[in-house]
Amino acid sequence: GAVVSQHPSRVICKSGTSVKIECRSLDFQATTMFWYRQFPKQSLMLMATSNEGSKATYEQGVEKDKFLINHASLTLSTLTVTSAHPEDSSFYICSAIRGRNTEAFFGQGTRLTVV
Amino acid sequence: DAKTTQPNSMESNEEEPVHLPCNHSTISGTDYIHWYRQLPSQGPEYVIHGLTSNVNNRMASLAIAEDRKSSTLILHRATLRDAAVYYCIHSRGNDMRFGAGTRLTVKP
Numbered sequence: 001g002a003v004v005s006q007h008p009s010r011v012i013c014k015s016g017t018s019v020k021i022e023c024r025s026l027d028f029q030a031t032t033m034f035w036y037r038q039f040p041k042q043s044l045m046l047m048a049t050s051n052e053g054s055k056a057t058y059e060q061g062v063e064k065d066k067f068l069i070n071h072a073s074l075t076l077s078t079l080t081v082t083s084a085h086p087e088d089s090s091f092y093i094c095s096a097i098r099g100r101n102t103e104a105f106f107g108q109g110t111r112l113t114v115v
Numbered sequence: 116d117a118k119t120t121q122p123n124s125m126e127s128n129e130e131e132p133v134h135l136p137c138n139h140s141t142i143s144g145t146d147y148i149h150w151y152r153q154l155p156s157q158g159p160e161y162v163i164h165g166l167t168s169n170v171n172n173r174m175a176s177l178a179i180a181e182d183r184k185s186s187t188l189i190l191h192r193a194t195l196r197d198a199a200v201y202y203c204i205h206s207r208g209n210d211m212r213f214g215a216g217t218r219l220t221v222k223p
Contacts, residue, residue, distance in 0.1 A: 004158075006158070031209075032209045034211050036213075043202070043213045043214060043215050043216055044153075044159070044202075044213040045213075046211065046212050046213070049209060049210075049211075051209075091156070093158045093159070094158075095158070095159075095211065097209070097211075100209060101145075101147045101166075101206065103149065103161045103164050104149070104151070104159075104161060104211055105161060106151075106158035106159045106160065106161075107158050108157060108158050109156070109157060109158045111156070
């Protein structure tokens with residue numbers, strides 16, 4: 001299957017700083033990328049949907065000024081957690097699709113710990 | 116919101132078939148049915164997807180009810196490596212929202 005690479009896999013940052021997470025589709029062009037957050041023993045919660053070259057669509061309750069998403073090319077999307085706080089500590093996962101109704105490929109996830 | 120209903124957990128014995136059910140009563144005519152699975156501390160992995168007809172691939176089979184309001188993921192011979200949380204999604208184009216999923220335990 002296709003490969004989606006997410007980096008970093010693990011990051012610890014201080015409260016008040018910003019963290020950028022990258023999501024790359026390595027062997028296909030992704031028309032759409034998705035960002036999720038997952039807390040322990042819970043399901044994935046969709047944060048935003050991102051199409052290349054356009055602004056991301058955020059889910060209700062997700063602060064777009066806090067979770068900045070950039071999808072500048074068909075192979076790269078980034079999520080920046082700005083002014084991180086301990087409650088932002090979570091497992092962040094990206095996924096990408098090649099087109100409508102195709103299967104999604106997921107990154108390995110990023111474990112963010114804010115201290 | 117696209118919503119699916121799955122059992123919280125299921126158990127299977129190794130080498131035996133497993134049938135994982137999913138109800139998606141709000142599915143529309145153009146929604147595809149997707150199945151993914153997730154191991155601890157990893158991103159989900161694609162298993163299979165389909166629209167109306169039953170689908171087979173090297174990992175599993177997908178049986179879709181005639182009215183499309185339910186589907187069943189079939190693992191033909193469960194292995195210990197199949198232990199995971201299995202998620203069923205019905206997707207309206209670019210909409211990929213996850214439900215609670217089914218935690219599958221495989222006993223040796």
